[in-house]
Amino acid sequence: MKKSSNGKRKAPPLAYDSSKKPAIDTDRAPSHKTDKEAHEDGIVLRQFYPPEMANARAMQYVKGEIRRPVEKLRDTINDTQDDRAKTKAKAAVIHWFKCDLRAYDNTALHLAAERARESDIPLICIYIVSPQDFQAHLTSPARVDFILRSLEILKKDLAALDIPLYIKTVAKRKEIPDQILELAEEWGASHIYANIEYEVDELRREALLTRKAAEKGIAFNAVPDTCVVEPGKLSAKTSGNQYAAYSPWYRAWMAYIHEHPEALELYAPPAKNPRSAREKFRYIFELEIPDAPDDKLLSDEEGRRLRSLWPAGEHEARKMLGGFIEKRIGEYETRRNIPSVNGTSMLSVHFAAGTLSARTAIKRARDMNGGCRLDTGSEGIRVWISEVAWRDFYKHVLAHWPYTCMNKPFKIEYTNIKWEYNDEHFAAWCEGRTGYPIIDAAMRQLANTAYMHNRCRMIVASFLAKDLLLDWRLGERFFMEHLIDGDFASNNGGWGFSSSSGVDPQPYFRIFNPLLQSEKFDPEGEYIRKWIPELREVKGMAIHDPCGRLEREVFEALGYPKPVVEHKFARDRALARYKEGLGRSTA
Known part of the structure; x- marks a missing residue:
């Protein structure tokens, strides 16, 4: 990966730069404030996002008067279900990697691999490097570097299975759906699989892709994977509303997993591709990992330091998980709040990049606890599971109250x-x-x-x-x-x-x-x-x-x-x- 000409990365801005106006999405409520007034009133803008949503508009989401993006995606999935089910396999199946950079325990990758195996056609994997997505999500240069390093490892792992990983930079984020569909048509792929992301733009993009693909006779399948329990599955028994407090949500989350043990079923990596795949897609196997966008480049010194501190890839993630659970999880409850000691798992970077699934982590911890329940046994293990569950909780919140995005x-x-x-x-x-x-x-x-x-x-x-x-x-x-x-x-x-x-x-x-x-x-x-x-x-x-x-x-x-x-x-x-x-x- 290249470095900038002076060996430094550009420092991200500390606050909102009013000279960079975001593109306005007409589906979001317009702001009556000028940029200057918004900033003075406490609004910190992101590129590609409008100013803060009006209170009245946000209340419409609270009251359920507006369909949430996650609900619109589910509607689209249901509306296209028959057409997608009738789609016959052609020359290939595609899996689209996003925040799930692993071969082990990956729902969409498993489904894509099974579809390819049943039809005796190759599986092709893709990853889109989107500089505008990095800008919109304020992705740090350190995280971009970790993602690209993880992709290098993933590409090698998949190549050992004769599965090509095509990594492409798409300059404009709105062009990603069309770019993916063009690749599907070029490769003769009738089925595309991807795991759902719960940020507003991503939910809308996946709904759009589902519709556009169906119009072209392609089945785009967006499936839940990021959370152990899918957002929308848990609600208060008395009101039927989404939980807004963690403790009752966590009790419902545990109860759901106990009632649905399949929630912690793990998927093996995909099987090998047909031998012909390596020759047919030789050019993909030979492609190199793209460079980071210029504003996300690390200096040589930063890169060396972060590579030493944060080895990338799913093998390192599972190694770290094993070491933590076997040696340190028992003391987690008593040591987790002391910053000077090695008392936490340090796995958050792997959860964020998807080099480790929450399912894998929780199942491994539960199994170490000597039973099939999450609320018995070692205090350290129980507390750690509850901390990992916070990631699910916040994604449930994001999906149900999208104005937080x-x-x-x-x-x-x-x-x-x-x-x-x-x-x-x-x-x-x-x-x-x-x-x-x-x-x-x-x-x-x-x-x-x-x-x-x-x-x-x-x-x-x-x-x-x-x-x-x-x-x-x-x-x-x-x-x-x-x-x-x-x-x-x-x-x-x-x-x-x-x-x-x-x-x-x-x-x-x-x-x-x-x-x-x-x-x-x-x-x-x-x-x-x-x-x-x-x-x-x-x-x-x-x-x-x-x-x-x-x-x-x-x-x-x-x-x-x-x-x-x-x-x-x-x-x-x-x-x-x-x-x-x-x-x-x-x-």
Whole structure:
């Protein structure tokens, strides 16, 4: 993979660039605000997306007055069911890889391989590199690099089965459906399989592909795979509504899996292609992996560091899973919140890229627990399963309340919070210069590793939204632009929790005290000293508050900044601002 001419990647913007107006989708509610007004009111825009959806429009989704994109996709699947069932196999079958970069336990790949095997025709796999999708989803250069490295491994694995993997860059994201159908016609493929993604644009794209393919006599089959339990399968017994709180959702999720053990059935990799496939598609086997888009390139030094920290591919994912479950999962419950120890699985990057399925992880953990239930046995195993389940929960939320994909807080009444716009404070937060050691250590870990410990994600998110009173969507965007494991649903859900504007949030009056969080979860200061070299020689409890606990001359000699805000003042300001915002009309 090439590097930019100066060996550096372009730094992603820290905030919305009003010079880059997004393309407006007429199916979304138009904004009455100018770009300047929207930004001043706390709206952080993404390229290809319009400004924040109007409250009235969002309420129509809440009340079910508008068909959700996931419902429209299901309608399209049902409407084309007969035509797709009648489609006869021709010369090939296609599987379209997206966020499922694995051969093992891949639903759509399994179905495509079975269709090809039954018809004795070759299976062809494709992956579309879409620079505009990377821009729209704020995909970090680190994650793009991980995806391309995983594709290199996947291509070799499939080649060993005589299965070609065709990887193509498509410049304009709206052209992807037509490009895929053109490939199908070129190869004589009558069936295309893909796993469903639950972001709004992807759901609409798959509905469009299903219809367009049917018009051409091609069966496009979008199937559930990402979640252990498909979105839409769980609802409250009394109201029939989608769960908006995790605990009752999780109980229903477990009950569903216990009642439907097939939910944890795993699929083997596909069988070998007919021998003729390698000769017929020789040119595909010989194609190289495309380069990353220019704005997603890593420097040579960044690339070496991240390759060392994050080996790619599904073999590494399953190796990591096995090591965690066999050696460390038993202590997960007691060690998971301590950022200085190796207490978590570190598998989030593989879940995000799809090099590991949640089914595989949960089944492996459940089997280690010595039974067929998810709620018995080792506390460490039970807690870890419940943490993996959060990924399902947030995708269920995304599918049912699609306006969370459109710059809108889940809790619509939080729209009117008046945020601060202090560029110096935001820059200090981004660069790890807030004067709060636990915050700065976490942000520097992110800058160096493209990763941050989950407890620290909560601490720094609370600090941005409540101590600094900055729009949480600034932080949400910054995380996506820098994390190697950035997943839209989980990232959005986490920021909603920390800012109290999301699904199943902490109450707005619960504001993390960064000093107490530091003392509780990094009691010896090991994490802080690792990431903040200025403080490595600080002894004892002063490590948590060097400005307040050291003599002035000693502190100033460290070269470490003073706190950008005083926590008590910031807490009182946040409480007042939240109360004021919640008291305003959301009409």
